[in-house]
Amino acid sequence: MLRVFGIRRCDTMSRAMAWLNEHQLEFHLHDYKKDGVPADRLAGWIERAGWRAIVNTKGTTFRKLPPELTADLDDVRAQPLLTEHPSAIRRPIIEHGGHLLIGFDPAHWSEILKRKPNE
Numbered sequence: 001m002l003r004v005f006g007i008r009r010c011d012t013m014s015r016a017m018a019w020l021n022e023h024q025l026e027f028h029l030h031d032y033k034k035d036g037v038p039a040d041r042l043a044g045w046i047e048r049a050g051w052r053a054i055v056n057t058k059g060t061t062f063r064k065l066p067p068e069l070t071a072d073l074d075d076v077r078a079q080p081l082l083t084e085h086p087s088a089i090r091r092p093i094i095e096h097g098g099h100l101l102i103g104f105d106p107a108h109w110s111e112i113l114k115r116k117p118n119e
Contacts, residue, residue, distance in 0.1 A: 001026045001027060001028055002020070002025060002026065002027040002028070002094055002096060002113070003027070003028050003030055003094070003095065004016070004017070004020070004027045004028070004029050004030065004092045004093075004094050005030045005032070005038075005041070005089075005091070005092060005093040005094070006029065006030075006031070006032065006089075006091035006092035006093065007031060007032050007033050007086065007087060007091060008029060008031045008033070008034075009033075010091060012091055012092070012103075012104050013029075013091055013092055013104075015104055016091075016092045016104040017029070019104070019106055019109065020113075023110075023113070023114070025113055032086035032087075032089065033086065036086075037082060037083045037086045037089070039079075039083065041095075042054075042079055042082060042083065042089075043079055045093060045100060045102075046075050046078055046079060047075070048100055049100055049102060050075065051073060051074065051075050051078035053090070053102050054078065054082065054089060054090060054093075054102065055073070055078060055081075055082065055088055055089070055090065056087075056088055056089060056090040056091070059087065059088060060087075061085055061087035061088045062085075062088040065081075065085065065088070069081055090102050090103050091103070091104075092104060094113075096112060096113055099112050101113075
C-alpha cells in the first residue's frame with residue numbers, strides 16, 4: 001500500500017487521491033495537519049531532493065512567511081521551517097521503491113506507480 005504524505009484539504013491532494021482511486025491504487029494518507037510532519041522522512045526527502053524540491057515556494061503559506069524566515073534558506077534551515085509550517089511542503093509526496101514522487105504529475109505517476117516497488 002502506498003503512503004501518501006500531504007494535507008487532506010488541498011485541491012492538489014484531492015486530484016491526486018482521485019487519480020489514485022481511479023487507478024485502483026491503495027494508499028494511506030499521512031495528513032501533516034492531523035499526524036504531524038515525520039521528522040525522519042522530511043530530513044530524508046531534503047537530503048535526497050534538496051529543500052527547493054520540497055518547499056512549495058509558490059504557495060500562499062510560504063509567500064506569507066516573514067522574509068527573515070525564508071531568506072538564505074538552505075537544507076538545514078528548511079527542516080524546522082517546514083515542521084512548523086507544514087502547508088509550505090509541496091504535496092503530495094510519495095515514496096515508492098527507490099523513487100521519491102514530489103507533487104502531482106499524472107504522467108510520471110503512471111510510469112512509476114504502476115511498477116512493483118522494487119522495479
